[in-house]
Amino acid sequence: MPEDPAQTEPVTAPEGGHKADGQAGVPDEIPWNTRGFRPVAGVAALLLPGLGHAVLGLPKRGRMIAIGVFGLFLTGLLIGGLDAVDSKDDRWWFIAQALTGPTAFGVDWLHQWLRAEGSVIQGLGRMNEIGMLSCALAGLMNGIAAIDACFPPIRRRSEGAKL
């Protein structure tokens, strides 16, 4: 069954992407699967979800990443409360959550401070687990985004890359 040309051979180049071969940008001799190395973008992605792609010149992609990652993180906090992010009692979960960046560390600091004052109710059972899972998923998804920002594809499918 032939594939839809519109799905496999887009006419226009992606946002922020290079122009097609033979026009400008990437020389023809670069293999289709070559990836660049942009450590600044990788660090920026870890500092703030979506910032890495914004640094790469892909602001719309960065905004969508921020919506996804912060949406997951906020959902986790709504479901499990601040207790969903706990570096003391749930250390292994926090390692995954920490990939969200300073946001996770800030929430954890707030949680520990409010817990010392007795303002936070200890979460137990499924709601706590689902909250922790959601925040951990946010961190893991931001980890994927940071890797993609650190090693961005030099060429995309519209430029001849067969992904």
Next chain:
Amino acid sequence: MTSLLCQTWHVFLSPMPAHGYEWLLLVPLVCFTSIAYKAVRCEHMDRVWKNSAQMAVVVALGLILLAAIGWGVVELLAMLPASG
């Protein structure tokens, strides 16, 4: 109902009182995960919402299928005679 919810749920300070309805929380988790993944992986950003929706539906259906298979296995095991 609303006042009772406000009394029992302090947003961000206590867990959401959704006991018995945990399965509904699958929806935002799947949706936001799909958006974050497709934002990285999607070739063209003008298709990202459509592709995210497709991925969310597929993942939700896959989880429902896994749950059904798990339920079936448990029911089958329950029919086996007890050993000893």
